[in-house]
Amino acid sequence: MRERIAFQKRGDEVDPFDPDHVIVGVGPWTTQFEEPARMIPGTGSETYAASRLQGVQPYTMIIRSSERTREITPAWQAVDLRAGNREDGSPKRVFDIKAVANPDRWNGMLNLVAIQQ
Numbered sequence: 001m002r003e004r005i006a007f008q009k010r011g012d013e014v015d016p017f018d019p020d021h022v023i024v025g026v027g028p029w030t031t032q033f034e035e036p037a038r039m040i041p042g043t044g045s046e047t048y049a050a051s052r053l054q055g056v057q058p059y060t061m062i063i064r065s066s067e068r069t070r071e072i073t074p075a076w077q078a079v080d081l082r083a084g085n086r087e088d089g090s091p092k093r094v095f096d097i098k099a100v101a102n103p104d105r106w107n108g109m110l111n112l113v114a115i116q117q
Contacts (some may be wrong), residue, residue: 001036004081005061007072008032024074029077038062039080059095061112065102069110072100078114 011027042058063069079103080093095114
């Protein structure tokens with residue numbers, strides 16, 4: 001497992017119209033934890049959207065299963081820490097998590113299907 005991945009989820013935010021109400025999952029992305037991972041690129045595809053060709057690169061991320069990694073859902077995102085940051089401070093490689101699977105059913109490893117943004 002060569003890659004170092006930060007798993008992030010959206011924070012909660014106070015409703016600007018009702019300070020007593022908290023809106024769950026609309027705040028900024030916050031890092032929950034970092035894990036080593038193995039990233040396997042899948043077969044890419046190209047789609048047309050608004051008359052423009054767009055490439056989609058899926059990856060399978062394999063991580064060790066633990067109490068905290070089993071909390072990952074498709075609402076989270078993954079950031080490749082080894083890729084570094086751009087000049088503006090944003091990460092170079094960010095992945096949308098599409099699915100989380102436990103293929104061995106023994107909680108040894110988790111497979112995450114992710115699409116690079």
